[in-house]
Amino acid sequence: MDIQTIGVVGSGTMGSGIAQVAAQSGFNVLLYDINLKILQKAIGQIGHYVRRSAEKGRITEEEAEAALDRIATTTDLLDFKRCQFVIEAAPERIDLKKDLFHQLVTATPDDTILASNTSTLSITQIGGGTGRPGKVVGMHFFNPAPLLPLVEVVAGAQTDPAVVDTTFELAKQLGKRPIRVKDVPGFIVNRVARPFYLETLRLLEEGVADYRTLDKLIREGGGFPMGPFELMDLIGLDINYAASVSVYEAYFNDPRYRPSLLQQRKVQAGQLGRKSGRGWYIYDKDKSS
Amino acid sequence: MSDVLIIGDGTLAEEMAALVGEAGYESAAYLYSVDEDEAISGLENYLEEFPGPYNLIIESIVGDRDEKRQALKMVGRHKRPGALILTAAHNASATEIGAWQGVGAAEIVGWAALPPIGNVVEVMAGLRTNPDSLAGARRFLEALDREPVIINDTVGGVLPRIVASLVNGAAFALMEGAATAEDIDKGMKLGTNYPYGPLEWADKIGLDQIVGILDALGKVHGSDRYRVCPLLRQLVLARHFGERTGRGFYTYGRAGS
Ligand SMILES: NC(=O)c1ccc[n+]([C@@H]2O[C@H](COP(=O)([O-])OP(=O)(O)OC[C@H]3O[C@@H](n4cnc5c(N)ncnc54)[C@H](O)[C@@H]3O)[C@@H](O)[C@H]2O)c1
Numbered sequence: 001m002d003i004q005t006i007g008v009v010g011s012g013t014m015g016s017g018i019a020q021v022a023a024q025s026g027f028n029v030l031l032y033d034i035n036l037k038i039l040q041k042a043i044g045q046i047g048h049y050v051r052r053s054a055e056k057g058r059i060t061e062e063e064a065e066a067a068l069d070r071i072a073t074t075t076d077l078l079d080f081k082r083c084q085f086v087i088e089a090a091p092e093r094i095d096l097k098k099d100l101f102h103q104l105v106t107a108t109p110d111d112t113i114l115a116s117n118t119s120t121l122s123i124t125q126i127g128g129g130t131g132r133p134g135k136v137v138g139m140h141f142f143n144p145a146p147l148l149p150l151v152e153v154v155a156g157a158q159t160d161p162a163v164v165d166t167t168f169e170l171a172k173q174l175g176k177r178p179i180r181v182k183d184v185p186g187f188i189v190n191r192v193a194r195p196f197y198l199e200t201l202r203l204l205e206e207g208v209a210d211y212r213t214l215d216k217l218i219r220e221g222g223g224f225p226m227g228p229f230e231l232m233d234l235i236g237l238d239i240n241y242a243a244s245v246s247v248y249e250a251y252f253n254d255p256r257y258r259p260s261l262l263q264q265r266k267v268q269a270g271q272l273g274r275k276s277g278r279g280w281y282i283y284d285k286d287k288s289s
Numbered sequence: 290m291s292d293v294l295i296i297g298d299g300t301l302a303e304e305m306a307a308l309v310g311e312a313g314y315e316s317a318a319y320l321y322s323v324d325e326d327e328a329i330s331g332l333e334n335y336l337e338e339f340p341g342p343y344n345l346i347i348e349s350i351v352g353d354r355d356e357k358r359q360a361l362k363m364v365g366r367h368k369r370p371g372a373l374i375l376t377a378a379h380n381a382s383a384t385e386i387g388a389w390q391g392v393g394a395a396e397i398v399g400w401a402a403l404p405p406i407g408n409v410v411e412v413m414a415g416l417r418t419n420p421d422s423l424a425g426a427r428r429f430l431e432a433l434d435r436e437p438v439i440i441n442d443t444v445g446g447v448l449p450r451i452v453a454s455l456v457n458g459a460a461f462a463l464m465e466g467a468a469t470a471e472d473i474d475k476g477m478k479l480g481t482n483y484p485y486g487p488l489e490w491a492d493k494i495g496l497d498q499i500v501g502i503l504d505a506l507g508k509v510h511g512s513d514r515y516r517v518c519p520l521l522r523q524l525v526l527a528r529h530f531g532e533r534t535g536r537g538f539y540t541y542g543r544a545g546s
Contacts, residue, residue: 142480148479148480150479177475179473180469180472181467181472181476182465182468184462184465187467188473188476188477188480189480189481191462192455192458192459192476192487194458195451195457195458196451196481199451199454203450203451206443207441208440208443208447209438209441213438213440214447216409217440217448218448218451220407220409220436221402221403221407221410221411221447222448222451222484224484225484228451254513256454256516
């Protein structure tokens with residue numbers, strides 16, 4: 001399959017990162033969002049990152065400008081008729097995504113592949129009822145998309161194997177290192193990583209050691225680059241907690257994934273990590289007070 | 290005559306014995322291999338030949354709690370009065386081990402680490418451990434150039450409990466066909482920067498050791514949370530313990546071919 005133009009739906013953190021990667025890999029990109037103001041902000045961001053990598057000498061100035069020229073924007077999904085591949089990175093809400101995929105099926109040619117960057121929702125559910133479930137696939141990038149090499153290529157229950165292959169190849173053309181994953185809650189990384197947080201939170205709740213000591217033991221004893229509490233602060237306790245709740249519920253309350261009450265209290269207290277000045281650790285006394 | 294006796298059943302025990310040797314201690318080590326069915330009678334013979342008495346005993350039997358109990362009872366007769374026993378807390382807390390018959394509670398100190406042993410080693414005193422024993426354990430680990438970090442007594446310690454749980458979750462994902470072993474490990478290394486993929490790490494630690502940790506956690510916590518992935522248990526029953534036996538989640542060298 002010859003992919004020339006990639007449509008990206010949603011120009012937020014992930015959408016703009018994915019658009020940047022696609023344009024820098026030589027694809028034409030059509031970037032959609034709900035209004036022009038949001039799109040202008042996204043284009044400004046992408047321009048900033050791409051030009052900065054030219055300043056740092058990672059790419060030439062010509063390459064930077066050429067990549068930026070390959071990105072067009074739209075607020076009309078019907079323009080996606082010229083896309084052979086679409087990557088959706090809209091907010092993580094199933095009703096919203098189902099609605100978008102319905103519109104995309106109407107807007108695009110029959111053989112256009114429709115990929116979702118969802119972290120927690122089921123690809124099978126997103127594709128179901130679209131009338132084109134065989135073409136719906138998961139393409140889960142990690143944040144920041146321009147820097148992190150991993151992409152989880154997710155096959156829904158009805159996804160055509162050839163579509164999975166094409167998506168896998170595309171991920172490689174985008175300079176990524178993809179893995180193949182089935183449509184299970186949390187896919188691989190978010191699911192398999194859960195005990196790193198949940199088991200450590202349990203140890204804290206049991207009073208085995210304080211969070212600083214637990215971080216130290218895991219970092220220096222295990223060789224992990226960061227301890228779970230430092231990492232939760234970086235990710236955001238709200239995001240991390242929501243991921244645990246989502247995996248727990250998706251596995252029908254399997255006790256292996258039971259979220260932590262202590263973490264819920266931190267989230268309720270607004271101690272969300274670095275972004276709020278305080279999470280497990282204190283970063284900014286003014287912000288956290 | 291040897292000062293320190295090391296007994297154990299896995300890579301962790303081997304690494305510990307190497308650290309003790311490097312630190313210049315006169316040591317004796319009974320490190321039994323997985324294929325040895327008569328581990329305990331072997332220990333009995335070993336102790337007849339090298340009866341001690343020892344000034345310090347390190348136990349690292351993680352795969353089998355019965356063997357651990359029998360071995361501790363046996364070595365207890367070969368130590369100097371008051372000598373310390375550093376016992377692996379991976380599959381029993383120091384308090385529990387201290388309650389086992391014939392093992393003196395006052396001299397029991399729990400320790401926990403995983404191969405490759407990092408700069409820090411977890412140390413825990415049982416509820417009946419003598420404070421002098423804890424101080425002795427700290428001094429000894431410092432002599433091995435490791436920083437002892439004191440935690441409250443708990444089965445599985447910190448690192449073994451977390452890593453065993455990670456491995457178990459990865460094994461479930463593999464069993465369910467969510468991805469291949471290679472892709473699970475690749476995903477975790479690229480997606481989270483873990484030092485090893487969970488499945489390749491399990492092969493280094495020993496699958497028997499992972500199951501030993503999980504079974505003990507399940508028993509003590511009485512929770513389904515630690516139920517062992519059936520595939521992981523099958524591999525252990527088949528004695529596919531990992532790198533040590535040539536086969537675990539992956540196959541190594543000529544073994545298994
Ligand atoms: N942020 C991460 O770390 C991360 C990582 C991997 C995957 N994801 C997934 O990527 C998706 C997007 O996440 P994000 O962090 O970029 O969110 P974001 O809030 O930064 O961006 C979402 C964008 O979608 C736009 N939008 C809102 N309503 C829309 C609609 N009806 N149709 C199209 N666009 C709409 C918003 O204006 C915004 O620009 C989610 O599914 C999320 O789960 C996020």
